[in-house]
Amino acid sequence: MKIKKFQFIMIMFVLVFLTAGVTTFALSFGDEKVVERIQLRDREEFSKLYDAYEQIQKNYVDEVDDQVLVDGAINGMVEAIGDPYSDYMTVEEAKSFYESISSSFEGIGAQIEERDGNIVIVAPIKGSPAEAAGLRANDAIIEVDGKNIQGMSSNEAVTLIRGEKGTVVELTISRPGIDEQIKVNITRDVIPIETVYSEMLDGNIGKVQLTSFSEHSAEELKQHIADLKEQGAKGIILDLRQNPGGLLPQAIEIASMFVPEGEVIYQMEYKDGTRERQLSNQTEKFDLPIVVVVDGGSASASEIVAAAVKESAGIPLVGEKTFGKGTAQTAGNFSDGSNLKITTARWLTPSGESIHKNGITPDYVVSLPDYAKLPYIDPSLELKENVLSEQVSSMEEMLKVLGYNPGKVDGLFDADTKAAVISFQKDHKLKETGIVQGDTTVAIMQQLSNKITEEDPQIGKAVELIKEQMK
Structure with missing residues (x-):
């Protein structure tokens, strides 16, 4: 028996949060690699796997679909890694994954991840039904429409939570610090991916909220800041709270707005210990006082920007410790359309510190009221x-x-x-x-x-x- 040839499209993910209606991620493309066909029989370590497959096919009392067995075997290997960011997606799950990469989607609008067997909310999207329903970072989704989803992958959970505009989904939530589980009915809607919001505060201070890093976020952020300057802004607050991340190129471009040219934005560390540094490509010095605000919903690409401005530009951070997502994934499509995504690197702060599971502590720790x-x-x-x-x-x-x-x-x-x-x-x-x-x-x-x-x-x-x- 042969494993199907598949193309490994090198996509470096800094954030892969499969969401209830959207998948956001950071990526950079490299060269395509083709994995040669191999015979499982010729690899000693695969002999038991092949024998198990053969025994099921010959002796199991009912008919079994070949693809179901292959999907199950691959999924089992990935789950055995114990990494919530490594994942195998069936053809249907992969299709949903890529359909989610758009300017809008239908769902509840909440970024999620699998953590210790639970599906946990990273952050609700601003203006989404999830935000209106009061969902918060670190809420664990226990049931979807009465079905227990503990132990499911984030992909499996997404297929249950997503749905057409106007339909209702009931979530059972476990919230840290609350003994009773909370049942929430949420009406799904079309969620446009608007990422930048701004307003003038008293004292000629402009506040810009960046809710995720999507395709045009850097361009929009620059325009919002320019508009605030025209309105008389003499200082800027960049609000990254509840921002679960997004596209890596956008994070680099946005960090480069504030980090001097040639300074380090982040480092990427690979399995063999080698590191690559991403430097700022700033073309115009930012000329206003600025402070960045973060919280426990600031993750991945948000943390890249936060660490970069803190360590390489001396910009103060205010708020609460960030989420702590500091790994990168490589994804590859099999020829049948299914997808394998595995963690292949860790990103580090400019000084070489890993934030994975640790987060970034702001210069000024300020909590919201109880x-x-x-x-x-x-x-x-x-x-x-x-x-x-x-x-x-x-x-x-x-x-x-x-x-x-x-x-x-x-x-x-x-x-x-x-x-x-x-x-x-x-x-x-x-x-x-x-x-x-x-x-x-x-x-x-x-x-x-x-x-x-x-x-x-x-x-x-x-x-x-x-x-x-x-x-």
């Missing part, structure tokens, strides 16, 4: 008098933060809680039922989100640092 970590409340739940649950406790905390007095925050929906709910509903022109469900639940969480944005201490610290540089 209320920013309150768990999502499912709008379909009916919270009313005499209900006792963790969801009621979360809702009481939210009302308290928003200036309403629910009485003792103990998870019991009592008369004080009802009075606070009615007061909130009255202020926001909602039906005064004293019951938290549907529009009332959404309104409470939206007001909390607005408060987090308005009182953002991480941006506040960045503004303080910019003003110091502007003096």
Whole structure:
């Protein structure tokens, strides 16, 4: 029996987060390599594999598809590596993988990865149904529409989570620090990949949020900064929070905007210990004070940029420790359209430090307030008098933060809680039922989100640092 010849298209991935509706990745192309056909019989180490295949074909009570056995054997070898970023994709999974590389997609809009047998959210995409539903970095997806997905690969999970616009998927979430699992119903939608958002803050400071590194991100970032300058910006905050990464060439181009020409952006270390350095190709010096903000959802390409500006340009980082994704993958297509992706290198910071599983600690560690970590409340739940649950406790905390007095925050929906709910509903022109469900639940969480944005201490610290540089 022969393994089919396949082309190894050298694609260096700095980020491969198969998402609930999108696959984002960083890549650079090299030469094509053709792997010669080999006889399994002629390789001693493959004799047991061949014998097992032959025994199944001859003696198993039912008919077995050859391709199913081959797919299973390859998948088993890859899983035996124990690396969440190495993966085998069947023809169908590979097709979905490449279809996801587009300007838009249909799904919930959340980057995921397989970690220790769990499917974990890296970050929701800005403006996506996943973000609106309150999904967060490090949430583990336990079930999809009632089906347990623990032990699945990220590819398998994606096929369950993705779906057509307008359809609903129910996710069961396990969140760090919360004992009860959370059920979330999310309506899938078309998610356009818009990556750059900007606004002027007080004090002639411009803030630019980069949500991922897609094909035109560098070009868009330059235009947004130019627009902010025209509006009078004297300093820039680059917000990389909840940015799970993306295309490596874009990360290099964006880092080169701020890192002086010839300085190191990152190093790539291979199996034999050799290292390659990527240098900045800056053509025009950046002439404004700048601070970069990161958090636990900043991963891969975001971490490349963050490490580069910190170590090679002396630009301060503010926020929380980054995600810690520092490996690179090479992917190759078999002739039948299936795909094998394996980790072939590690990327290091300019000084040679590995951030894999460690992340990057900012120069100024600033956490969001505790209320920013309150768990999502499912709008379909009916919270009313005499209900006792963790969801009621979360809702009481939210009302308290928003200036309403629910009485003792103990998870019991009592008369004080009802009075606070009615007061909130009255202020926001909602039906005064004293019951938290549907529009009332959404309104409470939206007001909390607005408060987090308005009182953002991480941006506040960045503004303080910019003003110091502007003096």
